[in-house]
Amino acid sequence: EVSRITVVSTKKSGPVHISTGVSQGMLLAPIRPVYPAIARAAGVQGTVVVEAIISRTGTVEDLRVVSGPLMLQAAALEAIRAARYRPYRLNGELTAVQTTITVNFRIGG
16 A cells, blocks of 8 residues: 655755655556565564656656565565656656655555
8 A cells, every 4th residue: 555655855956856746646556565475474564665766758767765674675666666657747848756655564454
């Protein structure tokens, strides 16, 4: 389950930082990670926070885990990599954007 997408701090160069509402509105299909069987068996739950750059074509690039249980990180990254977004336009031109994606893993929820 993706609980929210938040904005990381802005800087002058690189991808444009966009608001939470804009990021969520760009997502073409929900991010649905597969809960790792070993993590489920071990009772590992938690939240994986990932910084991501969404390219001009809407694909996810340059993922970096910020925090989260090690046993859940690969599943979160795989699900986010598979996500597709509507390309973002700034002043009529396609542009890459940076955002933070939060993926929650809960057993029985």
